[in-house]
Amino acid sequence: MTTPPEPQTSAERQLCGLVNGLAQQIAEHVRERAAALGLTAAQATALREMTGPMTMRELAERMSCEPSNATFVVDKLEKQGLVERCPHPTDRRAKQLLLTAEGAALRDRLLGLLAQDSPLAGLSPQQQSTLQGLLEQAITRS
Amino acid sequence: MTTPPEPQTSAERQLCGLVNGLAQQIAEHVRERAAALGLTAAQATALREMTGPMTMRELAERMSCEPSNATFVVDKLEKQGLVERCPHPTDRRAKQLLLTAEGAALRDRLLGLLAQDSPLAGLSPQQQSTLQGLLEQAITRS
DNA sequence: CTCGGATATTTAGAGCTTGAATGTTTCTAG
DNA sequence: CTAGAAACATTCAAGCTCTAAATATCCGAG
Numbered sequence: 001m002t003t004p005p006e007p008q009t010s011a012e013r014q015l016c017g018l019v020n021g022l023a024q025q026i027a028e029h030v031r032e033r034a035a036a037l038g039l040t041a042a043q044a045t046a047l048r049e050m051t052g053p054m055t056m057r058e059l060a061e062r063m064s065c066e067p068s069n070a071t072f073v074v075d076k077l078e079k080q081g082l083v084e085r086c087p088h089p090t091d092r093r094a095k096q097l098l099l100t101a102e103g104a105a106l107r108d109r110l111l112g113l114l115a116q117d118s119p120l121a122g123l124s125p126q127q128q129s130t131l132q133g134l135l136e137q138a139i140t141r142s
Numbered sequence: 143m144t145t146p147p148e149p150q151t152s153a154e155r156q157l158c159g160l161v162n163g164l165a166q167q168i169a170e171h172v173r174e175r176a177a178a179l180g181l182t183a184a185q186a187t188a189l190r191e192m193t194g195p196m197t198m199r200e201l202a203e204r205m206s207c208e209p210s211n212a213t214f215v216v217d218k219l220e221k222q223g224l225v226e227r228c229p230h231p232t233d234r235r236a237k238q239l240l241l242t243a244e245g246a247a248l249r250d251r252l253l254g255l256l257a258q259d260s261p262l263a264g265l266s267p268q269q270q271s272t273l274q275g276l277l278e279q280a281i282t283r284s
Numbered sequence: 285c286t287c288g289g290a291t292a293t294t295t296a297g298a299g300c301t302t303g304a305a306t307g308t309t310t311c312t313a314g
Numbered sequence: 315c316t317a318g319a320a321a322c323a324t325t326c327a328a329g330c331t332c333t334a335a336a337t338a339t340c341c342g343a344g
Contacts, residue, residue: 009260012260013256014274015262015274016261016262018278019164019277020165020168020206021206021281022161022165022277022281023162023165025281026158026161040299042299055322055323056322064163065301065302066301067323068301068325069300071324071325072299072301073300088322091321092308092309092310093309093310093321093323094321114155118151120154120157122279122280122281122283125153127279130272131157131277132153135157135164138164138262138264138273139160139167140264141264141265184329184331197293198294199293207331207332208332210293210295210331210332210334211332212293213293213294214329214330233339234338234339234340235292235293235340236292236293236339237293
């Protein structure tokens with residue numbers, strides 16, 4: 001009796017594999033577009049999330065990473081003259097990140113590239129909506 | 143005219159965020175269980191995929207990583223006495239990976255832990271099935 | 285058989301990410 | 315007001331992953 005370890009378990013593992021696979025495709029999509037602009041994926045993600053002035057911590061949260069990682073990535077962007085670390089107007093502990101003119105221009109180009117050929121283009125708007133609902137439920141209830 | 147950059151684009155970006163979020167939760171789930179056994183997430187993934195004797199390349203494919211990374215991870219597992227690199231019976235270029243008795247025992251414990259409290263438990267079997275179909279379609283058509 | 289292109293693995297080097305420890309500054313309970 | 319706790323940012327060490335290049339072996343065309 002070699003009961004194949006609970007069918008449900010196996011199905012869930014396969015599903016995890018699919019989620020990871022799609023996440024990797026999305027990451028690859030970003031990586032390609034970033035490379036076209038001379039950026040790494042991490043740098044592109046940071047630039048994408050720079051919707052306006054924000055602190056290091058806010059950027060880290062938007063990037064879903066640790067603040068120490070944001071420090072690392074912003075260092076690179078600053079060396080390229082895309083971002084500036086200014087003193088925060090009301091909190092002397094914090095830095096306020098600002099895009100330079102060059103940074104804002106590159107960000108616009110990046111957003112344009114990222115909008116093309118989305119990895120989710122294989123799904124209809126209705127399917128995307130269904131997917132969104134399922135993902136939200138999976139993330140919340142766990 | 144500051145057209146808010148195409149509503150569809152924005153929805154797709156949000157969806158990408160959700161996919162990444164769920165993937166991170168899955169990874170965190172593995173990381174926790176791995177840590178309980180003194181393994182890193184990468185080591186646990188390798189152990190989980192060792193369903194039987196296989197080459198380095200096969201393992202790398204199952205882990206969705208580069209062969210050079212598999213070398214790195216198997217090095218660690220070998221140092222812990224969980225895996226052995228044996229000469230491949232028919233191809234002298236390749237190594238055949240075998241679990242030691244200790245490795246097989248630890249793998250059993252790992253599989254048990256990973257089966258508990260799946261990050262996808264918030265979805266009904268039917269919802270999981272729907273999700274699987276959508277993910278497969280998204281991955282294939284891109 | 286032998287040469288040349290493919291394949292399996294490893295190594296070296298670099299980038300990304302994390303967690304712990306640190307220095308500053310802010311907030312808050314008393 | 316003031317001490318202690320909490321928050322912001324950074325630095326450092328360690329681990330993961332990738333690419334490119336090196337080595338060894340296989341396989342097929344001639």
